[in-house]
Amino acid sequence: MVHPATQIPSFSDAVQFHGHTCPGLALGYRAALIALEELRSDPSHDEELVAVVENDACGIDALQVVTGCTAGKGNLIFLDYGKHVYTLINRRKGKAVRVATKPSFSTASLDPAFGDLRSKVMSGNATAEELEEFEKHRDAVCQAILTVPYPELFSVRRVDMQVPATATIYKSVPCDCCGEMVSEHRAITVSGNTLCIPCSKKKE
Numbered sequence: 001m002v003h004p005a006t007q008i009p010s011f012s013d014a015v016q017f018h019g020h021t022c023p024g025l026a027l028g029y030r031a032a033l034i035a036l037e038e039l040r041s042d043p044s045h046d047e048e049l050v051a052v053v054e055n056d057a058c059g060i061d062a063l064q065v066v067t068g069c070t071a072g073k074g075n076l077i078f079l080d081y082g083k084h085v086y087t088l089i090n091r092r093k094g095k096a097v098r099v100a101t102k103p104s105f106s107t108a109s110l111d112p113a114f115g116d117l118r119s120k121v122m123s124g125n126a127t128a129e130e131l132e133e134f135e136k137h138r139d140a141v142c143q144a145i146l147t148v149p150y151p152e153l154f155s156v157r158r159v160d161m162q163v164p165a166t167a168t169i170y171k172s173v174p175c176d177c178c179g180e181m182v183s184e185h186r187a188i189t190v191s192g193n194t195l196c197i198p199c200s201k202k203k204e
């Protein structure tokens with residue numbers, strides 16, 4: 001353990017925040033733990049962490065709980081790449097670590113029965129027995145993700161990272177089309193009008 005004295009939020013804390021348990025959440029939880037450990041960062045005392053996430057799936061919720069990097073604080077940067085990759089930056093130390101899910105990883109490789117059961121449950125045609133069976137397998141898959149040696153799941157490497165500037169407070173300006181206020185750095189000028197993004201798309 002890197003921080004025996006620090007209370008890192010548990011997986012159940014992440015489940016509570018996310019609303020359900022699922023393999024994606026477990027994967028994000030494990031990735032966040034590994035990144036913290038690699039950076040030897042302490043989320044409760046270190047306000048200098050920035051996370052860069054490359055998907056908008058379940059795992060992000062666990063990462064927010066574990067690292068304290070959140071969308072609202074501006075230290076969670078979302079790149080819409082559809083990749084299960086998480087980069088954690090320690091701004092103060094100037095260090096960054098990139099945790100990427102390996103191609104060899106799949107829930108099916110951990111538990112071949114899980115996928116079939118999940119499809120059954122998703123289709124809405126599962127019996128009570130199948131649902132119970134699904135939950136058992138789902139919990140086992142999550143447990144495996146949380147406990148197998150991490151090289152089975154992720155490749156982890158140090159990266160040089162352009163450290164993003166500290167969150168800036170931008171002035172808001174009214175949109176000339178809908179009249180709603182929009183942050184200046186997201187406003188778009190179209191033939192002399194200041195527009196918000198949705199209005200600028202309507203005008204195209």
Ligand SMILES: [Zn+2]
Pocket residue numbers: 018020021022024025058
């Ligand atoms: Zn989920």
Ligand SMILES: [Zn+2]
Pocket residue numbers: 175176177178179180195196197198199200
């Ligand atoms: Zn508008």
